[in-house]
Amino acid sequence: MINPNIGIKFNNNMKKYYIVIPIIITIIVTSAYLLYPHQSNSAILSDQNNSTSSTQNSTTISSQALIDNGSPMLGDPNAKITIVEWGDYQCTYCHLFHQNTKDQIIQEYVDTGKVNFVFRDFPLNGPDSVFAAEAAYCASDQGKYWQYHDELYNNWGGERTGWITQKSLDQFANNVGLDVGQFDKCLNDGKYESKVLDNQKFGQEIGIDATPSFIIINDNTATKVVGAQPFSVFKQVLDNI
Numbered sequence: 349m350i351n352p353n354i355g356i357k358f359n360n361n362m363k364k365y366y367i368v369i370p371i372i373i374t375i376i377v378t379s380a381y382l383l384y385p386h387q388s389n390s391a392i393l394s395d396q397n398n399s400t401s402s403t404q405n406s407t408t409i410s411s412q413a414l415i416d417n418g419s420p421m422l423g424d425p426n427a428k429i430t431i432v433e434w435g436d437y438q439c440t441y442c443h444l445f446h447q448n449t450k451d452q453i454i455q456e457y458v459d460t461g462k463v464n465f466v467f468r469d470f471p472l473n474g475p476d477s478v479f480a481a482e483a484a485y486c487a488s489d490q491g492k493y494w495q496y497h498d499e500l501y502n503n504w505g506g507e508r509t510g511w512i513t514q515k516s517l518d519q520f521a522n523n524v525g526l527d528v529g530q531f532d533k534c535l536n537d538g539k540y541e542s543k544v545l546d547n548q549k550f551g552q553e554i555g556i557d558a559t560p561s562f563i564i565i566n567d568n569t570a571t572k573v574v575g576a577q578p579f580s581v582f583k584q585v586l587d588n589i
Contacts, residue, residue, distance in 0.1 A: 409554065411565050415466050417547060419484070420493050422454070423464035429457075429566045429586060432466045434551045437480035437500045438473040438507045439559045444576035446501040452579045457586055467497065469547040470559050476512040479535075481544040483517045486534035487526055495524040564589065 414432050415421070421430075431453070435442040457463035471477030480500055487496030499520045505511030514535070521531045534540070551561075562573040564582075569589045573581065 411570075413550075414554075414563060414565060417468070417543065417550070419467040419497070420488055421464050421466055422494055423458040424461045425464060427458075427461055427464040429463045429564065429589065430466060431463060431582075432468060432563045432565070434468050434470040434547075434556045434559060434561045436470055436472050436477045436559045437484075437504075438471075438477045438512065440507055441576040442560045443501055443504040445560050446498070446504075448576065449579050449582065453582055456583075463586060468551065469544045470551045470556060470561070471544060471548055472559055473507055476508070476510075478541065478544050480512045480517070481547075482538070482540045483520070483531075483535060485540035485543060486531050487521065487524065489534055490526050490530065492524050492526060496520060496526070499524050 411430070415430060418432065433445075435445075453463070454465070458465055469478075469481040471481055484493055484496050484500065487493055503511075503516070503520060514532075517535065518528055518532065521528050558574055560574075560576065562582075564571045564573065564585055566589055571585050571589060573585065
């Protein structure tokens, strides 16, 4: 089980793929073009060869702060390792991670009690991404967050193409067996809009600037992995922390 009081030190000016923590520094670099994540407009795109970063203006946060305000936890709460993903439901590379890697991580690490998994929202693609994220939390009110989360990615229609609408979100709700009336009330009330936007703001504050981004934490290490990496990359990290 992760010690909620451990301090993890994040550099507010950190470069891409770089995370600073008290005990260990781990860098995972994406080298193939097809694995590059979707980045915010303010992201630095040319720092792959820069392996140093100033530690000025840094902040220290607890591991629990990385988990709080995200999705319901998937897996054993007492697992020694937590994967926190920052993602966007319209993001191409988030979709690739979901299609190519996530299920194997779930089968080999989450279902076996070694790891738990939390999703946090980073809606880079604008209001439609926020709307989809709100819908997932509305599904959570009926105990089906992860079913709805998967339904969104299984029906992914590209970035900013207009596939996320009230009608499509209602159809996904119906597909996973939600009470659509209750679901619509939650959406129309904007019940979770602030939660989604707070997730994005928190991610920005600790240096998240691309989706998908992952922070893998246990008692004394934190590793940042960026992009739609293959299962082998996650396995290497998970087996060695």
